[in-house]
Amino acid sequence: xxxxxxxxxxxxxxxxxxxxxxxxxxxxxxxxxxxxxxxxxxxxxxxxxxxxxxxxxxxxxxxxxxxxxxxxxxxxxxxxxxxxxxxxxxxxxxxxxxxxxxxxxxxxxxxxxxxxxxxxxxxxxxxxxxxxxxxxxxxxxxxxxxxxxxxxxxxxxxxxxxxxxxxxxxxxxxxxxxxxxxxxxxxxxxxxxxxxxxxxxxxx
Numbered sequence: 001x002x003x004x005x006x007x008x009x010x011x012x013x014x015x016x017x018x019x020x021x022x023x024x025x026x027x028x029x030x031x032x033x034x035x036x037x038x039x040x041x042x043x044x045x046x047x048x049x050x051x052x053x054x055x056x057x058x059x060x061x062x063x064x065x066x067x068x069x070x071x072x073x074x075x076x077x078x079x080x081x082x083x084x085x086x087x088x089x090x091x092x093x094x095x096x097x098x099x100x101x102x103x104x105x106x107x108x109x110x111x112x113x114x115x116x117x118x119x120x121x122x123x124x125x126x127x128x129x130x131x132x133x134x135x136x137x138x139x140x141x142x143x144x145x146x147x148x149x150x151x152x153x154x155x156x157x158x159x160x161x162x163x164x165x166x167x168x169x170x171x172x173x174x175x176x177x178x179x180x181x182x183x184x185x186x187x188x189x190x191x192x193x194x195x196x197x198x199x200x201x202x203x204x
Contacts, residue, residue: 007117013051014038017066018058018079023104027056027079030109054116056100059091067094075116079104097123139177146180 014031018024019042031038042058049055049068053075057066060081078096080088091099098116100108143165150161169179 006114009113010035012036012053014054014056015049015052016040016056017044018042018056019061023079023081023102026104026106027100027109030104030106034110034113054113057094057096059087062087062090062094064090071095072097072120075120077112077116136175136177139180142184143177143180146183 012034014036016024016027016038018040020040024040028038028040039052042061044057044066054077055067055072055074056077056079058081059078072095075098076094076096077098077100078091078094079100079102080091081102096116097119098112100112146165147158147161150156150164151158154161154164156164165179165183166176168183169176172179172182174182
């Protein structure tokens, strides 16, 4: 298991979407301890989301369309007061990276920050992996087509053809799928595109 690194929150910018009250005062006090600059506002203004690194938001008074995104590009921390099913369901639908319950005291904010940044990073990594797998799946027919062409030209089996294409992708420093796309885009000069193919054709 890899060791998790506790992030440094110094000089981060936070936005607190919540009416001013004792909970917000306690939250601001804790954030100052971590050298995090924070601004409190209600209601939220879409133009103010750009420069911040993390958002705390009020679940009790939250509403659909509260955020200017369908998927948060930064960590969100939900501030929960009411535990009614409807409010909890709405909070979950916003896909927060961590939760903070009220009343907010002298503890809990640091844990929420660490959890939020960790979960947001993990979620982003997973989404990139899924996107990459989907792209590879989408390109599978193209890869098969390119392998068949190389097999036909060189008279080799599919395993050898794939290894040749893989080596070529490494030479070009791109993925196998991207390499096949480039090769197929150069259909007229396909034989001269890969050095091994060019040499083989010359020998024949």
